[in-house]
Amino acid sequence: MRAxxxxxxxxxxxxxxxxxxxxxxxxxxxxxxxxxVGPRGDLHSVIAPGILWLGALLACLLSLDRIFALDYEDGSxxxxxxxxxxxxxxxxxxxxxxWLTTGLxxxxxxxxxxxLLNMPAAGYAPxxxxxxxxxxxxxxxxxxxxxxxxxxxxxxxLLSLLVLPLYVPTLIFGAEAARRGAEGLDHGMPLxxxxxxxxxxxxxxxxxxxxVVRVSLR
Amino acid sequence: xxxxxxxxxxxxxxxxxxxxxxxxxxxxxxxILRGPNGSGKTTLLRTLAGLQPPLRGRVQAPPEARVYAGxxxxxxAALTARENLSFWADIFGGGDVHAALAAFxxxxxxxxxxxxxxxxxxxxxxxxxxxxxxxxxxxxxxxxVSLDAPATAMFARTVRAHLAAGGSAVMAxxxxxxxxxxxxxxxxxxxxxxxxxxGFDEAFL
Numbered sequence: 126m127r128a129x130x131x132x133x134x135x136x137x138x139x140x141x142x143x144x145x146x147x148x149x150x151x152x153x154x155x156x157x158x159x160x161x162v163g164p165r166g167d168l169h170s171v172i173a174p175g176i177l178w179l180g181a182l183l184a185c186l187l188s189l190d191r192i193f194a195l196d197y198e199d200g201s202x203x204x205x206x207x208x209x210x211x212x213x214x215x216x217x218x219x220x221x222x223x224w225l226t227t228g229l230x231x232x233x234x235x236x237x238x239x240x241l242l243n244m245p246a247a248g249y250a251p252x253x254x255x256x257x258x259x260x261x262x263x264x265x266x267x268x269x270x271x272x273x274x275x276x277x278x279x280x281x282x283l284l285s286l287l288v289l290p291l292y293v294p295t296l297i298f299g300a301e302a303a304r305r306g307a308e309g310l311d312h313g314m315p316l317x318x319x320x321x322x323x324x325x326x327x328x329x330x331x332x333x334x335x336x337v338v339r340v341s342l343r
Numbered sequence: 344x345x346x347x348x349x350x351x352x353x354x355x356x357x358x359x360x361x362x363x364x365x366x367x368x369x370x371x372x373x374x375i376l377r378g379p380n381g382s383g384k385t386t387l388l389r390t391l392a393g394l395q396p397p398l399r400g401r402v403q404a405p406p407e408a409r410v411y412a413g414x415x416x417x418x419x420a421a422l423t424a425r426e427n428l429s430f431w432a433d434i435f436g437g438g439d440v441h442a443a444l445a446a447f448x449x450x451x452x453x454x455x456x457x458x459x460x461x462x463x464x465x466x467x468x469x470x471x472x473x474x475x476x477x478x479x480x481x482x483x484x485x486x487x488v489s490l491d492a493p494a495t496a497m498f499a500r501t502v503r504a505h506l507a508a509g510g511s512a513v514m515a516x517x518x519x520x521x522x523x524x525x526x527x528x529x530x531x532x533x534x535x536x537x538x539x540x541x542g543f544d545e546a547f548l
Binding site: 127128129132135136139140142198199200201203204205206207208209210342343 | 389392393394395396406407409410411412413414415416417418419420421422426430431433434435436472
């Protein structure tokens with residue numbers, strides 16, 4: 126089990142692994158937004174939670190098609206499917222590896238980028254909590270989308286279309302928690318909803334993803 | 344542990360390719376599949392490996408005894424030969440990486456990234472995975488593609504050692520490996536009739 130995780134992390138960090146891709150994209154989005162909006166600090170601090178959440182979500186989306194496509198192309202997925210490891214465990218570990226290489230770095234840099242958007246200091250902790258609770262769901266849902274498009278050549282566009290609607294609840298509650306936190310309001314309820322969504326996806330989607338991978342390999 | 348197929352029909356994309364395939368493979372024996380391109384050898388091997396369900400009939404063999412090697416070797420270009428093999432050894436429960444490297448004379452290449460290896464070297468690495476998997480029934484699809492004569496002999500030696508140790512192998516290959524333990528099965532007589540489109544009811548349309 127650990128071998129899969131170590132291999133995926135190692136592959137992500139080595140040349141061409143795409144480790145910094147999501148992070149760079151997130152940085153670019155957040156840096157460019159103030160230029161596009163114009164020099165209005167009050168406006169920036171209002172939109173900051175939403176922009177940070179949207180940037181994190183799109184950065185996650187960017188690396189989803191690598192989750193299974195590379196293993197499918199070089200034949201590893203066939204071999205892993207016949208290995209003693211259950212496919213449910215494989216997809217869970219793939220999602221975990223994706224979160225560790227994409228989601229976790231985004232969570233960690235978000236408070237620093239929040240400074241660029243003039244976000245009120247009270248919002249940093251809620252933003253961090255919301256991203257930490259919400260990004261695992263993005264990886265798990267994304268793994269399901271990647272499983273659905275595993276046999277499709279250049280399935281990136283289809284993957285985005287399938288996954289984006291599924292990301293909506295996470296985005297709504299995540300951004301809401303960060304916004305309420307920034308405004309100094311109680312943000313417990315959206316955080317609880319967000320945690321619920323994440324727990325639900327982690328509990329259910331690996332079974333769906335594994336079933337889909339099994340069908341795609343036929 | 345023996346592998347057997349009973350009245351097995353296999354399909355590709357919902358269309359039956361082979362039907363009525365029946366055989367039993369005892370430990371220490373090898374079965375060589377022959378047949379023209381597109382005759383269903385790969386589909387049969389994938390069905391035997393459990394990657395796709397049979398259309399009809401059944402395959403009898405414990406799933407944990409089988410290992411499959413297809414056209415693609417499942418090698419990660421960014422990892423070294425040793426890292427690639429160690430990964431598979433961990434997945435399959437700790438095979439001997441050193442012995443596997445030695446069997447295919449890859450010791451000198453162990454620390455080289457797989458992306459920098461030639462096609463034949465990659466194939467040897469792919470075949471070395473069979474040794475670290477430590478399973479009894481090998482299902483091999485064109486194992487000798489891109490191997491030169493010494494490497495083919497190396498492979499034949501490995502298969503012979505595997506069979507002598509009580510393992511068995513089914514392989515689709517056009518090369519004569521000189522295995523005394525092997526039976527040859529031509530898949531052409533099992534070709535499914537064109538009318539075997541399951542669930543296709545012309546009268547209903």
